[in-house]
Amino acid sequence: MGLCMTISVESDDTFARVTLNRPDRRNAIDGRMITELRKTFEKLAREPSLRGIVLAAAGSVFCAGADIQWMQSASPVSKSQAQDDAQRLTLMFRAIDECSCPVIGLVQGPAFGGGVGLMAVCDMVVAAEDATFSLSETRLGLVPAVIAPFLLRKAGESFLRRYCLTGETFSTSVAHRFGLVHDVVPQSDLDDRITELTEAIMRLAPRATRESKALLHKMLPLPEGDRWALCTKTNAGARCAPEAKEGLQAFVEKRLPSWATPRELKAQPMLKT
Numbered sequence: 001m002g003l004c005m006t007i008s009v010e011s012d013d014t015f016a017r018v019t020l021n022r023p024d025r026r027n028a029i030d031g032r033m034i035t036e037l038r039k040t041f042e043k044l045a046r047e048p049s050l051r052g053i054v055l056a057a058a059g060s061v062f063c064a065g066a067d068i069q070w071m072q073s074a075s076p077v078s079k080s081q082a083q084d085d086a087q088r089l090t091l092m093f094r095a096i097d098e099c100s101c102p103v104i105g106l107v108q109g110p111a112f113g114g115g116v117g118l119m120a121v122c123d124m125v126v127a128a129e130d131a132t133f134s135l136s137e138t139r140l141g142l143v144p145a146v147i148a149p150f151l152l153r154k155a156g157e158s159f160l161r162r163y164c165l166t167g168e169t170f171s172t173s174v175a176h177r178f179g180l181v182h183d184v185v186p187q188s189d190l191d192d193r194i195t196e197l198t199e200a201i202m203r204l205a206p207r208a209t210r211e212s213k214a215l216l217h218k219m220l221p222l223p224e225g226d227r228w229a230l231c232t233k234t235n236a237g238a239r240c241a242p243e244a245k246e247g248l249q250a251f252v253e254k255r256l257p258s259w260a261t262p263r264e265l266k267a268q269p270m271l272k273t
Contacts, residue, residue, distance in 0.1 A: 004036045015054065016052075023060075027115075052104065205247055
């Protein structure tokens with residue numbers, strides 16, 4: 001995958017772990033990280049054997065948002081440069097959001113601004129019970145515009161009005177209430193919960209899982225009538241596919257389907273790419 005400077009990537013044949021790796025900068029997002037995250041998720045999305053991705057972070061902070069030093073490096077920034085940076089940032093978030101396989105966010109510590117945006121583009125998020133969060137952009141004279149569409153979809157308008165317009169720090173329990181976080185666990189239990197989720201995903205049919213995620217994205221912008229048509233077509237296509245034949249036959253025969261080999265039996269050391 002090439003040398004990455006701001007993230008590390010580990011992978012076996014079935015799961016990958018992408019780790020924000022700027023702990024000295026509180027894993028803040030700079031121009032290099034934007035590029036590396038986008039390219040990494042675009043590449044991983046094309047790996048046919050991959051069943052899921054864990055997005056994690058090194059150190060005690062998940063992500064402090066945009067790197068202020070990077071944002072000030074071209075000060076005063078031109079409007080064209082600002083527009084280009086915003087477009088690149090949008091493409092990064094979309095690459096994670098639209099990744100073809102499930103993405104699990106592992107949030108071990110604080111997340112601010114763009115860090116909350118990263119949580120919003122994960123399919124599921126496990127967070128430490130003592131983690132804290134903030135939409136801190138307005139404290140700096142900025143607007144959380146790039147992450148706003150993802151947060152609106154994930155947490156809703158009420159959440160944005162409350163926390164975007166105050167910049168207040170909020171707790172994991174609040175993030176859980178608004179759907180940004182799905183599982184809240186003690187810091188010591190984070191890895192165990194991630195293992196449980198990866199094992200659950202490994203029991204799913206790979207093609208059906210990817211098609212289910214794709215269906216969720218396709219449905220969102222459609223009017224209700226078109227949603228019914230899309231879902232009817234997708235249902236029929238899946239039922240006629242080889243995975244359904246194998247899954248139904250395995251159920252009748254009271255055995256595991258071919259794709260549900262326990263991960264521990266095929267595990268290899270995670271290889272850095």
